[in-house]
Amino acid sequence: MARSDRLFRLLQALRTLPAPVTAERLAQETGVSVRSIYRDVESLREAGAEIGGERGFGYCLIEDGRLRPQAFSRIEIEALVLGLAEVRQMGDPALAEAAAAVLGKVAATLPSARQQQLLHAVSQVHRFEDRYAALPDMGLIREGCWREEALAISYTDKAGEATERTIWPLAIVYFDHMLVVLAWCCLREGFRIFRAERITAVESTGASFRPKRVALLRTYLAELRKR
Incomplete structure (x- = not known):
């Protein structure tokens, strides 16, 4: 395999595999030795790709300055x-x-x-109406996920009961015609799914739950798969 092709395959693996990815896993993915992975990672770094991690821990692609x-x-x-x-x-x-x-x-x-x-792409999308209703607080919810900050929300459940809650927002999920927020509910002390259209108010609390979001989301998704 040409060296340029090998480096391109390594970049693709770093982009697509869950980080951090070990040299052994990268070697399996690209069909080269672990020693070659170590050399190729250094070559990519010298070429401008910002790759975090080290031997024995795993690597992650932070920024790829060479992608065109x-x-x-x-x-x-x-x-x-x-x-x-x-x-x-x-x-x-x-x-x-x-x-x-x-x-x-x-x-x-x-x-x-x-x-x-x-x-002039062949593939096109046209919908006669938006898939989801415009919700003014989605920006705050998205920011809460990014920053791993707790949100204070006003929520109306399916029975029409209004409650005030503090949540740790984990992810925004787009179903066919429904938008939901996966979160840890501090009131119920458990994972909850909140329908976005039932969230009537959102306010950032400034309280951080970093770095728990990724681990909590992984656990919650595993629970959902079992149901």
Whole structure:
């Protein structure tokens, strides 16, 4: 295998495998020796890729300064256009604006042939109405997840009972026609699913629950799979 192909496969593995990923796992994925992985990681670092971790612990790709959009295949461009178009139809103005910005940035850096493929993609999305109702507090909830900060919410359950709760927001999940927030409820001291349209008010408390979000979300998802 050519060295350039090997480095590209290593980058792909670092992008897609759950981090931190060990040298042994990377060796299995790319079909080379562990010693080659150590050398190739250093080569990628010298070329500008910011790779965290070390031998015996595992690696994670923090920033890839060498990735260029022209490396996308035609089917990858179709997937990119289709995915971003779907995001723009969700009904969340902030995500719609971000999706349009991403598409513009990608298009601006593509060579002319690939740019034409992106602008005239075969795959299209059209919905006669937004999939989800516009909810003004989604920005705060998203920020709460990112920053791992507790949120104070007003919530109305399916029986119509209104409660005040403090939650640790873990993830926002987009079902077919329903938007939910997976969270740890401090009131009930357990995992809960909150339907976004029933959240009538959100306020950031500034109280951090870092670095628990990833571990809590992993546990909650495992529980949901068992049900």
